Amino acid sequence: MSAGVTAVVAFGSNLGDRAAIIQAAADELAATDGVELVAIAPAIETPAVRPYGIDREAPAYLNTVAVLTTTLEPGELHEVLRRLEDAHGRTRTERWGDRTLDLDLIAFGDLVQDDPELTLPHPRAHERDFVLRPWLVADPLAELPGHGPVEKLLAELDGGAA
Numbered sequence: 001m002s003a004g005v006t007a008v009v010a011f012g013s014n015l016g017d018r019a020a021i022i023q024a025a026a027d028e029l030a031a032t033d034g035v036e037l038v039a040i041a042p043a044i045e046t047p048a049v050r051p052y053g054i055d056r057e058a059p060a061y062l063n064t065v066a067v068l069t070t071t072l073e074p075g076e077l078h079e080v081l082r083r084l085e086d087a088h089g090r091t092r093t094e095r096w097g098d099r100t101l102d103l104d105l106i107a108f109g110d111l112v113q114d115d116p117e118l119t120l121p122h123p124r125a126h127e128r129d130f131v132l133r134p135w136l137v138a139d140p141l142a143e144l145p146g147h148g149p150v151e152k153l154l155a156e157l158d159g160g161a162a
Contacts, residue, residue, distance in 0.1 A: 004036070004069040005109040007077060008142070010122075010131045011064045012102040014048055016089070018062040021101050025084050026066060032080055040066040041134035048098065049130075058098055065106070065135040067142075074108045078118050081105060106131060110145050121145050126153050 009029070013021045022043060030037035041064050048058035070077055081103040088101040107121045125131050126147040132154040135142050142150040 004034070004071040005111075006038075007068050007070050007074075007108045008106040008135060008139075009066045009068065009081065010102075010104040010106050010125075010135075011043075011066065012061045012104075012130070013100055014059040014061040015098050015100045019043060021088050022062055022064060025088060025101055025103065026064075028084055028087075029066070029068070029080070034071040035077070035080070036069045038067045038069060039138040040064060041137035044130065044134055046130040061130065063130040063134060065131060065138050067135075067138045074105070074111060074113075074118060074120060077108070078105050104131075106135070107145055112145050121147070127157065129154070129157050132157065 011022045011025060026037065026040055029035055043062040043064040046061050046063055048055045048061060050058075072080070085099075085101050085103055090099050090101050104122050104125075105118065105120065106125045111120050113120050121144055122131075126144055132150050136150050136154055140151070144150055144153060147153055
């Protein structure tokens with residue numbers, strides 16, 4: 001593949017065989033024309049988060065982050081992610097609801113855009129431990145456009161400064 005843009009994708013699943021679903025989705029993403037998987041962090045288990053906070057009654061999530069290079073445009077990659085979600089049984093009946101697969105495009109190079117279909121970087125990535133922690137494992141030098149080094153963002157969430 002010719003040189004492309006570095007993109008970051010967050011994976012989450014709290015229904016079904018979570019690990020198998022995430023692995024299958026990662027394999028399918030890596031097999032997509034115009035996508036090369038560079039790194040994927042080991043999955044971590046986290047409680048479900050709802051608009052009101054943590055929901056300890058809901059099934060726990062497995063979360064990870066993949067770093068990839070792509071020659072696709074941001075909208076094209078976003079569409080690939082939505083198709084993968086659908087192929088793995090994702091239903092969109094409840095915002096922040098339980099799901100077999102959740103794929104979020106976190107960052108696409110240094111692109112900053114506020115678009116109704118795709119906001120980049122992801123508008124809540126900087127405050128989500130379950131995105132930042134695995135991202136830092138996949139790329140220790142990671143930076144979130146407009147927010148700075150992921151290591152610093154994670155330290156701030158943990159209550160200290162890097």
